[in-house]
Amino acid sequence: MTDTKDAPKTSKTGSNADVAAGVAQFLTPVVHELVALAVNGKQAHWHVRGVNFIAVHELLDEVVAHAQEWADLAAERVVALGLPIDGRLATVASKSDAANPKLGFQPYEEAIADVVAQIDVAAEKVGDAVEGLEKLDPVSQDVAIEIRRGLDKDRWFLFSHISVK
Ligand SMILES: [Fe+2]
Numbered sequence: 001m002t003d004t005k006d007a008p009k010t011s012k013t014g015s016n017a018d019v020a021a022g023v024a025q026f027l028t029p030v031v032h033e034l035v036a037l038a039v040n041g042k043q044a045h046w047h048v049r050g051v052n053f054i055a056v057h058e059l060l061d062e063v064v065a066h067a068q069e070w071a072d073l074a075a076e077r078v079v080a081l082g083l084p085i086d087g088r089l090a091t092v093a094s095k096s097d098a099a100n101p102k103l104g105f106q107p108y109e110e111a112i113a114d115v116v117a118q119i120d121v122a123a124e125k126v127g128d129a130v131e132g133l134e135k136l137d138p139v140s141q142d143v144a145i146e147i148r149r150g151l152d153k154d155r156w157f158l159f160s161h162i163s164v165k
Pocket of ligand 1: 045
């Protein structure tokens, strides 16, 4: 009989606790990079300058909103499986591999390059999750795939302002 106080059964492999721990291992770095992207994306939103100001300023707010939404999606998948997540500011700052963006006003090309670089760091962690979760828990892998698809699109929308290739 199902115990309604337990986290849901998750996977065809491993115990629930093992699966949840594995999912947390892959999705926690994703949460950290997406929270960092949301914070640094706002920094870029506030300080971008140049002929494409309005387009880039507004697009960066969409990138931030997506990053927040996807951080929530990944974090809540871990929590739904019964484990906590550490999304505290100091933890994010110490765990994120993204470079600290330049301080102050930035030409739009540089602001975009900074945010694209941050997206690339996040996308790498998401890619690791897509790979690592395939056998462990396909439902969690689906979360990672959705995030990866969205990050790729945001990256395209951003870099298209600075590339004509
Ligand atoms: Fe704003």
